[in-house]
Amino acid sequence: MKLAVVTGNPHKAREVAAYLEGVIEVEQVALDCPEFRHSDVGEIAKGKARFAFETLGRPLIVDDTAFCIEAWKGFPGPYAAYVLDTLGIPGILKLMEGVPNRNARFITAIGYADKEEIRVFRGTIEGRIVAPRGSGGFGYDPIFEVNGRTFAEVPLAEKSALSHRGKALAAFSAWVREKGT
Amino acid sequence: MKLAVVTGNPHKAREVAAYLEGVIEVEQVALDCPEFRHSDVGEIAKGKARFAFETLGRPLIVDDTAFCIEAWKGFPGPYAAYVLDTLGIPGILKLMEGVPNRNARFITAIGYADKEEIRVFRGTIEGRIVAPRGSGGFGYDPIFEVNGRTFAEVPLAEKSALSHRGKALAAFSAWVREKGT
Numbered sequence: 001m002k003l004a005v006v007t008g009n010p011h012k013a014r015e016v017a018a019y020l021e022g023v024i025e026v027e028q029v030a031l032d033c034p035e036f037r038h039s040d041v042g043e044i045a046k047g048k049a050r051f052a053f054e055t056l057g058r059p060l061i062v063d064d065t066a067f068c069i070e071a072w073k074g075f076p077g078p079y080a081a082y083v084l085d086t087l088g089i090p091g092i093l094k095l096m097e098g099v100p101n102r103n104a105r106f107i108t109a110i111g112y113a114d115k116e117e118i119r120v121f122r123g124t125i126e127g128r129i130v131a132p133r134g135s136g137g138f139g140y141d142p143i144f145e146v147n148g149r150t151f152a153e154v155p156l157a158e159k160s161a162l163s164h165r166g167k168a169l170a171a172f173s174a175w176v177r178e179k180g181t
Numbered sequence: 182m183k184l185a186v187v188t189g190n191p192h193k194a195r196e197v198a199a200y201l202e203g204v205i206e207v208e209q210v211a212l213d214c215p216e217f218r219h220s221d222v223g224e225i226a227k228g229k230a231r232f233a234f235e236t237l238g239r240p241l242i243v244d245d246t247a248f249c250i251e252a253w254k255g256f257p258g259p260y261a262a263y264v265l266d267t268l269g270i271p272g273i274l275k276l277m278e279g280v281p282n283r284n285a286r287f288i289t290a291i292g293y294a295d296k297e298e299i300r301v302f303r304g305t306i307e308g309r310i311v312a313p314r315g316s317g318g319f320g321y322d323p324i325f326e327v328n329g330r331t332f333a334e335v336p337l338a339e340k341s342a343l344s345h346r347g348k349a350l351a352a353f354s355a356w357v358r359e360k361g362t
Contacts, residue, residue: 034219034228047215075267079260086256087276095268095275 049111106164123167185241230292304348
């Protein structure tokens with residue numbers, strides 16, 4: 001049976017499918033999961049995975065990503081998606097006006113659930129907030145710079161290799177291969 | 182049995198106790214509730230009330246409050262507490278620099294649960310965002326102005342009568358009296 005990638009976000013589904021090609025067959029399933037508010041994305045991913053498995057009854061992964069700005073005590077953190085829908089990039093840039101500390105990080109937690117267990121795999125990447133550049137990626141990618149390029153300037157294959165989601169998927173993928181599913 | 186007011190916030194507990202004096206005896210109970218992320222505070226309050234009742238097994242109320250800034254598509258909404266801990270008042274004021282539309286609103290949803298039912302009572306108040314004034318209240322009160330005064334300038338008794346939480350408590354209190362508990 002194909003692994004269900006539970007997300008309403010086709011960009012995320014595409015990144016996951018590209019990453020896991022040759023490892024395990026995947027299929028996007030859009031399911032509206034209630035999400036626990038929690039400061040730790042790992043706990044959020046675990047709660048979502050549990051809920052999704054109770055509903056779908058098949059092996060699946062969910063993904064929860066935080067975007068944390070150091071100068072603003074980790075804001076927007078696990079509410080990255082909500083803040084993108086409301087403040088958007090203009091709001092984030094306004095908050096960063098005149099702020100010398102540009103450090104930010106992405107953290108992705110992938111929650112896996114099947115009938116036997118729930119597991120969480122994490123990945124983190126450090127970068128800095130800059131004026132928007134590039135046309136690829138999605139979300140905060142145009143203002144998140146790593147090694148001189150924004151994530152919107154990095155081709156998907158390369159982004160997958162170095163990004164928070166890529167690292168979390170690498171951990172998941174290694175576990176899948178080891179498990180021999 | 183006293184009604185449990187489930188909150189870790191002593192300010193909220195005090196407002197509730199003051200409001201319900203003579204109607205029903207209350208007692209603060211600090212319980213860490215996982216909270217569903219949801220754009221509607223009513224749904225969040227319902228989820229928290231259900232969880233708290235499963236844990237405590239006694240009649241209780243929980244409270245969830247959203248703070249919505251019109252010019253920023255309702256941000257911070259149900260994440261008002263998280264945003265206060267991270268951006269704080271300085272961050273909100275920075276977002277509002279040069280923004281002509283100062284409209285904002287508070288929405289409180291009170292969730293009640295006992296062994297028979299779960300109910301939600303709502304209250305809303307419209308105001309505008311101003312430079313901080315006053316030393317009372319808590320949270321966003323110093324920058325939230327209604328009829329020429331900020332909520333931090335209004336005495337608690339008066340605030341209780343007009344505020345979002347007061348209106349939600351009024352609806353709850355009317356229902357309790359009608360029910361004759």
